[in-house]
Amino acid sequence: MKKDIIISLKGRQNDGYEREEIELVTEGTYYKEGETYFVTYNETEVTGMEGTTTTLKIENDKITMLRYGQNNSQLIFEKGQRHLCCYETPFGAFTIGVKSEIVNIDISEKGGEISAEYQIEIDNNYSGINDFCLQFREC
Numbered sequence: 001m002k003k004d005i006i007i008s009l010k011g012r013q014n015d016g017y018e019r020e021e022i023e024l025v026t027e028g029t030y031y032k033e034g035e036t037y038f039v040t041y042n043e044t045e046v047t048g049m050e051g052t053t054t055t056l057k058i059e060n061d062k063i064t065m066l067r068y069g070q071n072n073s074q075l076i077f078e079k080g081q082r083h084l085c086c087y088e089t090p091f092g093a094f095t096i097g098v099k100s101e102i103v104n105i106d107i108s109e110k111g112g113e114i115s116a117e118y119q120i121e122i123d124n125n126y127s128g129i130n131d132f133c134l135q136f137r138e139c
Contacts, residue, residue, distance in 0.1 A: 001031065002029045002030070002031045003029065003030045003031065003138055003139075004027065004028075004029060004030075004138070004139040005027070005028050005029065005030045005039070005111060005136045005137060005138055005139060006025070006026075006027060006028075006136065006137055006138075006139055007024070007025065007026050007027070007028045007039070007041050007134060007135070007136045008023075008024075008025050008134070008135045008136070009022075009023070009024040009025075009026075009132065009133070009134045009135075010022070010023050010132065010133045010134075011023075011047075011130065011131065011132040011133075012130060012131050012132075013128060013130045014128050014129050014130065015127060015128035016128060022046060022047055023046075024044065024046050024047060026041050026042070026044065027041070027139070028040055028041030028042075028136065029041075030111070030136060030138075032109070035059070035060070036057060036058065036059050037057075037058040037107055038055060038056065038057055038058070039055070039056040039058065039134070039136055040053065040054070040055045040056075041053070041054055042054075043067075043069075043070075049067070049069075049070060049071050050070065051069045051070035052067050052068065052069035052070045052071045053067070053068050053069050054066070054067050055067075055068075056114065056134070058105060058107060058114060060105075061078065061079065061103065061105070062076065062077065062078040062103070063076075063077040063078075063103060063105065063114055063116060064076050064077075065077070070090065071087070071088065071089050071090075072086075072087075072088040073085065073086065073087040073088060073096075074086065075087075075096065075098050076098060077098065077100040077103050077116040077118055078100055078103060079100050079101070079102065079103040080100070080101075081099070081100065082097055082098065082099040083097070083098050083099075084096070084097055084098075085097075085098055094122060094123055095122075095123060096120060096121065096122055097119075097120070097121035097122075097124065098118050098119075098120060098121075099118060099119045099121075100116050100117070100118040101117045101118060101119070102115070102116060102117040102118075102131075103115075103116045104116070110137065110138050111135075111136045111137035111138055112135070112136065113133065113134065113135045113136075114133075114134050115131065115132060115133040115134070116131060116132060117129065117130070117131040118130055118131070
């Protein structure tokens, strides 16, 4: 059964030269299938991805971020692991390497918090260190 939730998202991108921070509060949905939780919300102009729907697939020790719409991607966050992911934009597609240093998952039937700190590589070139923290609760 899907539940309506309020989401608070904070994210930072640091490419070594500039640091960019975003904060977003929005509504979304939350549900569980088997042992896997899902959080879905629509991106806005605040994140620069208006017209994109983001779904977070939350498993025991892994978060998969799926985006569909204006931007399509699948990013996998798993502590100590490097995953190669595809990222599609209106300007073209490229490969991103995602290596997560920290992945925290604390969720229950009523809501929770997930966070990750990770390095990004674009076409095998270091692009920076990013992090996000997403908190959600039932409406």
